[in-house]
Every structure is written in C-alpha cells, then in structure tokens.
Amino acid sequence: MVTFGHDGARLAVLPETARGILEEIMKTRAREYKSDFARRYVAEGEAKGEARAILLLLAARGIEVPESARVRISETTDLSLLDSWVRRAGGVESVEELLDPR
Secondary structure, three states, rough: OOOOOOOOEEOOOHHHHHHHHHHHHHHHOOOOOOOOOHHHHHHHHHHHHHHHHHHHHHOOOOOOOOHHHHHHHHHHOHHHHOOOHHHHOOOOOOOHHHHHOO
C-alpha cells in the first residue's frame, strides 16, 4: 500500500491503474532544463561550485592563493577550463602552475 504525506494518508482507495499512473508521475528522474534562462543559471551554479572546489583543494594542500588568482578562479565560467583546473589542483605546487595554460 502506498502512503504519502506526514499523516499517512493512503491511496488504497484508488484503482490500481490510477495508483500506477500516480507512482510513475512521482518518480524522481533527471530532467534537462529547456529554457535558456534555466540553463544559464544552472551553468553559473556549476561554475561557482567548481571554483569553490578548486579553492578549497588548494587551501587544504596549503597552497597560498593570491587575491588576483582567487578572483580569476571565482569569475571563470568556462566549465571545461574549471574541470581541467579541478583535475590538476591535486598535483600542482603553486597556483601559478595551476593557472598556466600549457
């Protein structure tokens, strides 16, 4: 028997077909954002998260990050560049080495 809500309300009174349809509707699934507005803000959120991860990793490794580098990392919106920096941040000895475009 399916229950919803904090009050334990049961959907047992619904026909089995209706219950099945409701259960399918309620399943969590990944949805792609359709609007440019939504895609832009999702991408901005991803970029901020990647930048934060880079800065946290560098800090955890004791690598000093000058303000100019912190701003550059934080303001970068190119997800492929940020991804590259995240992958490299674990093995560099300085922030200059991380940001070097080699």
